[in-house]
Amino acid sequence: MRRYAYGWITLAFFLVSIVLHWWLGWHAFVEEAAEHGQQPELASYLTQMGRDTFENWQSEFLQLMWQVMGLAYFLYVGSPSSKENDDRMEAKIDALLRINGGDEAEKLLADLDRTFMRDQGHAQPHGHEEEIARTAGRDIAHVALARKKRA
Numbered sequence: 001m002r003r004y005a006y007g008w009i010t011l012a013f014f015l016v017s018i019v020l021h022w023w024l025g026w027h028a029f030v031e032e033a034a035e036h037g038q039q040p041e042l043a044s045y046l047t048q049m050g051r052d053t054f055e056n057w058q059s060e061f062l063q064l065m066w067q068v069m070g071l072a073y074f075l076y077v078g079s080p081s082s083k084e085n086d087d088r089m090e091a092k093i094d095a096l097l098r099i100n101g102g103d104e105a106e107k108l109l110a111d112l113d114r115t116f117m118r119d120q121g122h123a124q125p126h127g128h129e130e131e132i133a134r135t136a137g138r139d140i141a142h143v144a145l146a147r148k149k150r151a
Contacts, residue, residue: 018053025049 026045033040098105 021053022049025052 026040026049029045029048030040094109097108101108
């Protein structure tokens with residue numbers, strides 16, 4: 001229950017707002033019918049409120065829902081536009097691991113790939129050649145000196 005609290009709160013807001021919309025709409029409909037000296041008819045009310053509700057949803061609710069849920073969906077499935085930053089960040093982190101980890105970095109990267117089911121290796125960073133991504137950080141001066149001292 002707590003895991004979906006945001007969804008439950010949103011559903012509660014929705015239900016309260018729709019019930020109030022229809023209830024207050026009924027009172028306005030009855031008042032308008034009385035001003036014209038007519039009896040309010042439920043069928044006319046339902047038609048009018050259904051039309052008004054759908055107009056509101058069409059103009060605002062559905063548009064906003066598509067923007068929010070569509071964006072969340074495409075980020076979740078990993079569209080190319082959402083993956084670009086992840087790949088760049090992963091390449092930077094790999095480079096930092098190689099700079100600081102030396103020979104043990106490749107084993108650590110392989111272990112991380114297995115743990116997180118990346119058995120095809122790392123995703124290719126956009127705009128980088130495989131060799132550049134694989135050897136990133138190897139030619140940094142302090143890393144080269146540290147390797148010479150270890151050897």
